[in-house]
Amino acid sequence: MPVPAAVSSENRGEQIMSGLSFPISLASLLAAAVFTGARIAGLMVFCPFLSNDAIPLPVKAGLTMLLTALLYPLHGPVALVLGPWQWLQVTLGEVVIGLLLGLTADFLLESALVAGQILGVQMGYSLANLFDPQTQADTPVLAEFHQLAGLLVFLQLNVHHWVLRALVRSYGYLAPGAGWATLAATSGLLHAAGGIFLAAVEIAGPALAATVVVDVALGLLGKASPQLPVLFIGLSVKNLLGLAVMIATLAYWPRFFGERFAQAVAVGERLLHLAR
Numbered sequence: 564m565p566v567p568a569a570v571s572s573e574n575r576g577e578q579i580m581s582g583l584s585f586p587i588s589l590a591s592l593l594a595a596a597v598f599t600g601a602r603i604a605g606l607m608v609f610c611p612f613l614s615n616d617a618i619p620l621p622v623k624a625g626l627t628m629l630l631t632a633l634l635y636p637l638h639g640p641v642a643l644v645l646g647p648w649q650w651l652q653v654t655l656g657e658v659v660i661g662l663l664l665g666l667t668a669d670f671l672l673e674s675a676l677v678a679g680q681i682l683g684v685q686m687g688y689s690l691a692n693l694f695d696p697q698t699q700a701d702t703p704v705l706a707e708f709h710q711l712a713g714l715l716v717f718l719q720l721n722v723h724h725w726v727l728r729a730l731v732r733s734y735g736y737l738a739p740g741a742g743w744a745t746l747a748a749t750s751g752l753l754h755a756a757g758g759i760f761l762a763a764v765e766i767a768g769p770a771l772a773a774t775v776v777v778d779v780a781l782g783l784l785g786k787a788s789p790q791l792p793v794l795f796i797g798l799s800v801k802n803l804l805g806l807a808v809m810i811a812t813l814a815y816w817p818r819f820f821g822e823r824f825a826q827a828v829a830v831g832e833r834l835l836h837l838a839r
Contacts, residue, residue: 605661
C-alpha cells in the first residue's frame with residue numbers, strides 16, 4: 564500500500580532534523596544572559612543617577628533586565644564550557660567590569676561633594692548639616708548643593724547615555740569571561756580615584772581663593788585695629804563674597820563637568836582594556 568504524500572514528507576523532515584546538530588545549547592544561552600546581566604548590574608551599583616537610592620529596587624531590577632534583553636542579541640551566545648566555580652569566577656569578573664565603568668563616572672560627583680565640604684568649612688556653612696540619603700550621613704548644605712548641581716549637569720548632558728554606549732562597546736573588545744581585576748586595571752582605578760581631590764580643588768577654587776583673600780585682609784586689619792571685631796565681620800564677609808563668587812562660576816559648570824565626564828568615560832574604557 565503506497566504511503567501518503569503528507570506522511571512521507573513528515574518522515575523526510577524528521578530525518579533531516581535528526582541529521583542536524585545544534586551547537587547552541589540552553590546552558591550557553593543562559594550563560595550569555597547571566598553574564599550580560601552581571602555586567603549591567605555592576606554598572607548599576609555606582610553609576611550616577613542609575614544607582615540613586617531614590618530609584619526603587621524593582622525599577623532598577625526591571626531596567627537591568629530590559630538592558631540585558633536589549634544587549635544580549637548584540638554579542639550572541641557564549642560558547643563556554645564552565646564548571647560551578649568557573650561560573651562564579653566569570654560572573655564576578657563581569658560585575659567588576661561594570662563597577663569600573665560606574666566608579667569612574669561617579670568619581671566626579673564625589674569630587675563635587677568634597678568641593679562643597681571644603682567651601683562649607685571655609686564659608687561657615689559646616690554648622691548646618693542635612694541628612695543625605697545617599698551616604699546615610701549628615702552632609703553640609705553646600706556639599707549637598709554641589710552634588711545635586713553636578714547630578715543635574717550629568718542628566719542635562721546625557722552622560723548616562725555615554726556610559727551605556729561605553730558599556731555596549733565593551734562587548735566588542737572584552738567578551739564575557741575575558742575580563743578580571745588585573746593589577747594594571749586596579750592601579751589605574753586608584754589613580755583615577757586620586758583625581759577626586761584635584762577636581763574638588765578646581766571646582767571650589769574661585770570661591771576658596773576669594774575667601775582666603777578675605778581671611779588675609781581681615782588678619783591684617785585685625786593687627787592694625789585690635790578693637791575691631793574681626794571674627795564677627797569675617798564670617799559675614801566670607802559668606803557673602805563666597806556665595807557671590809560661587810554663583811558667578813555656576814555658568815561655567817556645564818562646560819567644566821562636560822569635559823570631565825567625557826574624560827571619566829574615556830578612563831573607564833581604558834581601564835576595561837587593561838582588565839584583559
